[in-house]
Amino acid sequence: MFRTIQVHITYKDNDRLYHLALKRSKSCKLYPGMWQIVTGSVEPDEHAYDAAIRELKEETGLESEVWYKLPYLGGFYDMKRNTVESVPAFAVLYQNKPNIIISDEHSEYKWIKNSEIENYMPIPDHINGIMQLEKLMNNQEHLEIFRI
Numbered sequence: 178m179f180r181t182i183q184v185h186i187t188y189k190d191n192d193r194l195y196h197l198a199l200k201r202s203k204s205c206k207l208y209p210g211m212w213q214i215v216t217g218s219v220e221p222d223e224h225a226y227d228a229a230i231r232e233l234k235e236e237t238g239l240e241s242e243v244w245y246k247l248p249y250l251g252g253f254y255d256m257k258r259n260t261v262e263s264v265p266a267f268a269v270l271y272q273n274k275p276n277i278i279i280s281d282e283h284s285e286y287k288w289i290k291n292s293e294i295e296n297y298m299p300i301p302d303h304i305n306g307i308m309q310l311e312k313l314m315n316n317q318e319h320l321e322i323f324r325i
Contacts, residue, residue: 179225179265180218180219182216182232188270188275189271194291194314196307196310197288199286200213212287212297213300229267236283237286241269241271243269245269245270246323247267247309247310248309250266251263251266
């Protein structure tokens with residue numbers, strides 16, 4: 178069972194990839210002001226993929242018919258529970274820049290290039306997930322293997 182998920186959101190423009198970065202609101206108790214990808218909790222009796230679909234809609238207003246399960250599993254130490262948590266990573270790819278409607282959980286968003294990721298995101302798992310997605314996107318045959 179998983180407690181959290183990641184969703185990587187990307188679009189391509191003139192052969193350049195852009196990744197969605199969301200800035201957490203200052204009012205958030207956990208990591209206020211931090212840039213991140215879409216993340217969220219898996220509700221009791223909810224499948225991780227269903228949580229990803231729900232969190233995409235809640236945090237960005239987006240929906241997608243095409244999803245990918247990245248061959249990458251993030252993780253972190255939960256100090257409160259004294260456990261190491263595994264985090265499934267999903268991806269949604271758009272052909273054009275989608276219109277984002279952020280939730281109250283976030284104060285702003287940016288579309289960033291690969292070269293800018295480390296300037297924004299402090300969590301290595303978010304960076305690593307983006308790098309894995311970019312590798313897959315460079316080989317369409319490999320990417321399709323992970324299509325849901």
